[in-house]
Amino acid sequence: MEVLTKTVIFRLNGQEYGVNINQIRSIERMEEIVPLPQTSDFIKGIINLRGSVIPIIDLRTRLGMQEMEATEQTRILVANVQEITVGLIVDDATDVIDIHDDITEDAPELVKGIDYQYLKGVAKIEDRGLILLLDLDHVLNHEEIEEVKEVAE
Template sequence: MGEEMKVIVFGLADEEYGIEVDKVRTIERMMPITRVPKTLSFVKGVINLRGVVIPVIDLRGRFGLPESEPTDGSRIIIVAVNDLEVGFIVDTANDVIDIDSDTIDTPPEVVGGIKAKYLRGVAKIGDDRLLIMLNLSEVLNKSEIIQLEQQEA
């Protein structure tokens, strides 16, 4: 058996994704997002969360999926990577599950239209459920993080 890991499950365009719980700070309902000029199209702007300004990325846009209007189910998942806090807009976020790290397979080149570099792997859960594990450091790759940090400055 590999290590048990706790994973937050979120939905995006009919697929289920996972992020390790220890990378997630909090999950918030949609809130007003302040647009920031001259940013990449998937950077929606910033939110003020309890006095902290956090950049928000639309994960659909980040992955090149069609963007959609937020719904009642939409959530902003606040993640922390390399001392940077960033919010991801997702369609739903509803579940915390335990998975065994041994069940994570290398991702195929493209999953759900998303390039493999953004993915850590695909976890099999039960007989018919696949969970696409994100590679957060690549989703927030350095050059883009630098752009985000410059906005905050």
């Protein structure tokens, strides 16, 4: 039996990525981020989102890409990562689509400089090309999760 996964599609550096919609709580416009001293460079700070303090991670920086100024299209994906809520800055959140398991393949060890440990796989979609499927639970290692938890407290 074929499995469908609802997937949020977003862009980083011109490449489309997908993440399981079950990990995404909301998609927000970019807003003022309160910077925090003495945190890793990919932790941009915190925001107050409807009464909750959310740590913000620049996904470009985390994945080793060049940092970019926010634009009108920049979004924050509010996501559950290893049982904590974080905001992930992405260039643009474009779509929610169904991805069939028969069009996905395991990720090669290196895709455009992205370490394969962050990827669940690659989806080949006729009219879109390749979509890299991120595994949000592996985007941060144990020490980084602990640092993000401290920021959120």
